[in-house]
Amino acid sequence: MLFREIILMAWSSLGANKLRSALTMLGITIGVFSVISVMTAIGALQNSIESGISFLGSNIFQFAKYPVNVDAGGETKKKFQNRRNITYRQALRYYELMQGNAPEICLKTFGRDLKAQAVYNGVKTTPSLTVVGTNGSFLTANAYTLGYGRNLNDEDVELARSVLVVGKMIERRLFPHETPIGKVIRMSGHTFTIVGVLAEKGTSFGQSQDDICIMPITRFFEDYGEANRTVNIATQPFSTELYNRTLDKGIGAMRIARGLRANQENDFEIYTNDSLKSAFISVAGVVRIGAFVISLIALLAAGIGIMNIMLVSVTERTKEIGVRKSIGARSRDILQQFLTEAVFISEAGGILGIILGVIGGDLLALWLKVDLIFPYGWAIAGLVVCSAIGIGFGFYPAYRAAALDPIEALRYE
């Protein structure tokens, strides 16, 4: 029998039960959608990370108390929580030891607990500004550039001046019609003079990077306290060639600053762009496996749905099968017909799932401001899996249809 005929037959008999076919299809669509959307979003993220987005400024390495995935399990989390903070004293010691080995050493501490809100002339920002106590190297170390005004300098840090360099969003909100330079704003109970404004950086992974305020780290400690705060230290070597050597020196200096003996392990985390990338990729891998397993289960359930509906269909159409056989359909023709219907439902559901999944995943990618992708590999895999499900779960009903005795089938009412 011609392939075209089989397709036409499948189409017309599925059309006869539109709602039923659509619902059965929906099961497959959901299964495929879940895997394709996750794979699209993660693929887009990974793509943009591998092709250049830097978590840190170029060539930078960083020391910190907590590893990237702090949200890990309970026991591991405790281990890091019980770790000593990196104090400003230790950070300064490191700073001294590394003088002459690195042009930029950024010490920074975050006021995540502050719920900082800046006020000027009665106008307020959102109460969720990122407040950082740091030094002049912050911009380089975190890939910011200065818009106008001036950066923090060593004197600001030494004298603990109440000065701020603010992000673009704060400028827009508080100073729509005037320059913020030299203006005094209030934030979390203290007053600061704005000396510089950062150039716009946009969002990264859905988070704005322009609602930031940076101040001298010494001022930060005086205003917001030094207890229970840990300092992150970012270091930029003189050149890419010196990266590994500088990293080794940095680790040595850090060990001295932390007062570690030779037999003690490092009690701090080392972040490099590579380590952050691989951390992301390993998380992405876990998410991928999760999405894959979940959608496989969903597809299995959908496949059982297909089998069920096909069995119903075979029973309903017993008479039709008898008629077809009496006018010369071979068992193989009947098998093909029912198998095609099952594969048709499955593929149609799969294609819909792929389209919706790519749209969904790419919308997420759009929101995260990364380049959109079409996951060809997963799309093809999706179609193959759908065919396999259609054939796998459609075979038994189709076989039952094909094996019907024409006499019995004709007599069926």
Add this chain to the structure above:
Amino acid sequence: METLDESLNIRPHGRSVIEIQDITKRYVMGEEIVHALRGVSLRIHRNEYIAIMGPSGSGKSTLMNMLGCLDTPTSGRYEFNGKNVAEMDDNELAEIRNREIGFVFQTFNLLPRSTSLRNVELPLIYAGINPEKREEMAAHALQEVGLADRMNHKPNELSGGQRQRVAIARALVNNPSIILADEPTGNLDSKTGGEIMAVMETLYQRGHTIILVTHEADIARHARRTVHLRDGLIESDDYLPLMESEFAISSS
């Protein structure tokens, strides 16, 4: 025996289409073995019009299934156009049904969602004939049964008589060796039934071989030969004298 047959046949036509010899069929139903046919021999020539009659349980349906190649005998020999059908497998039987036999059923058995044209095309699809040729052949068959203006109607838009004529068109579209009609008027009123029998007569006049399975003597009377079955055996096999057939008179 053969010579006797030949002498009785009003229209000797050379080769026979169907030749069955001493066919038996046994079913196992639960604990019991049912002997549906106990040794039936029959020879049907080209362009015969034969009625098979018998009360229920006589083996009439079994014989019809056998003749229609829907079933194979337990023992005996069945030659269809010189080919031994008794030992054919499922695929070969399907091909015989497709090319050599046109079924007409009591309940019409049309596909409800397909138009007349599509219904008539169905055997041609399984025969692997290309779409253009198929449509032409189906349209021609519908014309022959007088339904040229009902090609794109679905069964539920047709009267019972029209449905049966679509079924007849489907039966003859592939130009089969025999048309096998099982109680073709059973679901129709007597007037429509008469019309259907007129169509059958026309087909017979055009040279088709028709096998009619019925329990109604009125219907069987249209045939030129009547085979009576009882308890799985042929009870009688009578050729009607040509002059007794009113259709033969009217059409000559």
